[in-house]
Amino acid sequence: MLRVSNEAELTPEAREYLKSESVELMTYTLELHYDYWLADDILKAIFPEELCKDSPTGFAVTGHIAHLNLTEAYLPYKYIIGQVILDKNKTIKTVVNKLNTINTEFRFFKMELIAGEQDYVVEHHESDCRFIFDFSQVYWNSRLQAEHKRVVQLFEPGDVVADVFAGVGPFAIPAARNGCAVFANDLNPIGTKYLRLNVEKNRVKDLVKVTCQDGRNFIREVTARSLKELFPLRATRLSLRQQRLERKDLKIAMQILALKNTNPTVLPRPRIDHFVMNLPDSAINFLDAFRGIMSPASLGRDVSAIYNVMPMVHCYCFTRELEYDKAEVDIRKRVEEQLGYPLVDEVDIHMVRSVAPFKDMYCISFRLPRIVAFEK
Missing domain, CATH: 3.40.50.150 (Vaccinia Virus protein VP39)
Known part of the structure; x- marks a missing residue:
């Protein structure tokens, strides 16, 4: 596919090649919709040139929340940035920007909603553990x-x-x-x-x-x-299989532990x-x-x-x-x-x-x- 709008824009080498191969030039219009472009492409098309180099498309994820630390230069575009990130990441439901102020007693960041649902209670998984918390009221750093x-x-x-x-x-x-x-x-x-x-x-x-x-x-x-x-x-950690059995049927799980001579407690x-x-x-x-x-x-x-x-x-x-x-x-x-x-x-x-x-x-x-x- 040649990225030209008419035959006059072809290089001499391209025209000579088409002639030698008896190839006829055909016009094809390719429409690229919003879903095609990456978040970085979209934001660079919106930002002034001086802001394109450090486009703020990187973010940390906690549960369903994407959180950014936008510098002052990008604050006028914060709602657009938030919406683009929301659109391009289907698992994200809430986008926030962390503010510079910190709760001095409990040390959690204050934040502002810039896109999505105002739902700050997340379920986050780490080290095979499940954590539920209000991200706006407690400290957590992924x-x-x-x-x-x-x-x-x-x-x-x-x-x-x-x-x-x-x-x-x-x-x-x-x-x-x-x-x-x-x-x-x-x-x-x-x-x-x-x-x-x-x-x-x-x-x-x-x-x-x-x-x-x-x-x-x-x-x-x-x-x-x-x-x-x-x-x-508990002397040893239950395996994932044992945990599933324990949730499904505690009695059966304990029988398996007994058969394996696993003592769940120590002095x-x-x-x-x-x-x-x-x-x-x-x-x-x-x-x-x-x-x-x-x-x-x-x-x-x-x-x-x-x-x-x-x-x-x-x-x-x-x-x-x-x-x-x-x-x-x-x-x-x-x-x-x-x-x-x-x-x-x-x-x-x-x-x-x-x-x-x-x-x-x-x-x-x-x-x-x-x-x-x-x-x-």
């Missing part, structure tokens, strides 16, 4: 899926995990599905409402205890709670093995709450034998240092200032992602210093 998985893989089946800022459960529920017991806490009452719902929907109600309180108070109290509120811990454990602190804006400021949490004065008993191995702490934070060596120094210094003691054992500083120019997100994992937890 870009952290790999990070959630990385940390959960650090836990052993049977470990006890204290999730200080649990949100709707991206760490707590996969950990419980893998056989851990979890104390899951969040200050946001809407977040904990959906966390409880997700615990129930993912069938880990016996392995997750949910609270709604300030993170500092949670850290100070959870060690004592772990000594009293003992879990029946309760009073020791917390991991603390997860996923509040990068301020989690480091909560580390001073660990001082003295295991002392006899705090617990009314000696737990030094129970905590012959100290818990690992996985604390998220931001840094303005873009070079890894400088970021490591900065993060370690701030952590040690809050703890009041230097970090010695098993320290790992992991770069998670860049969140903005001159701002990176990290996770520092370290063995809680014994001298901190047993401080008098």
Whole structure:
């Protein structure tokens, strides 16, 4: 097919070729409708030339919601952008633009609807788990899926995990599905409402205890709670086939487990093995709450034998240092200032992602210093 409107527009070479092959030139009109064009093609046809280079057709998806972070230059076109994205992605029902303002207490982004239904309650799937939540009222970042998985893989089946800022459960529920017991806490009452719902929907109600309180108070109290509120811990995760059988017919599923000699519980454990602190804006400021949490004065008993191995702490934070060596120094210094003691054992500083120019997100994992937890 030749992209010309008449024979006069043909190159001499093309005319000579047609003549040599005794080919007759025929006119054909091809109509390309809206459905043919990609979103990027459509938006570039609408935008002024200076905006075409960085056309904002990329977006993150949470459930049925596509969410964008539009820069100021594209805001006059936000409703067109939203409608095109809605038209070109059949699984998307709602398109929102995240605003720069953040709820200061519960740390979720405010957003504006730019296309589709005003329905912010989503069902999202991650790590073979099902999450239901109001995206406009809780914190969730789909870009952290790999990070959630990385940390959960650090836990052993049977470990006890204290999730200080649990949100709707991206760490707590996969950990419980893998056989851990979890104390899951969040200050946001809407977040904990959906966390409880997700615990129930993912069938880990016996392995997750949910609270709604300030993170500092949670850290100070959870060690004592772990000594009293003992879990029946699932030793192994049910396979997908076993889960389907369990949903279909619990009696048959239990018979299969019995035939395979799979013991669904192990002896309760009073020791917390991991603390997860996923509040990068301020989690480091909560580390001073660990001082003295295991002392006899705090617990009314000696737990030094129970905590012959100290818990690992996985604390998220931001840094303005873009070079890894400088970021490591900065993060370690701030952590040690809050703890009041230097970090010695098993320290790992992991770069998670860049969140903005001159701002990176990290996770520092370290063995809680014994001298901190047993401080008098």
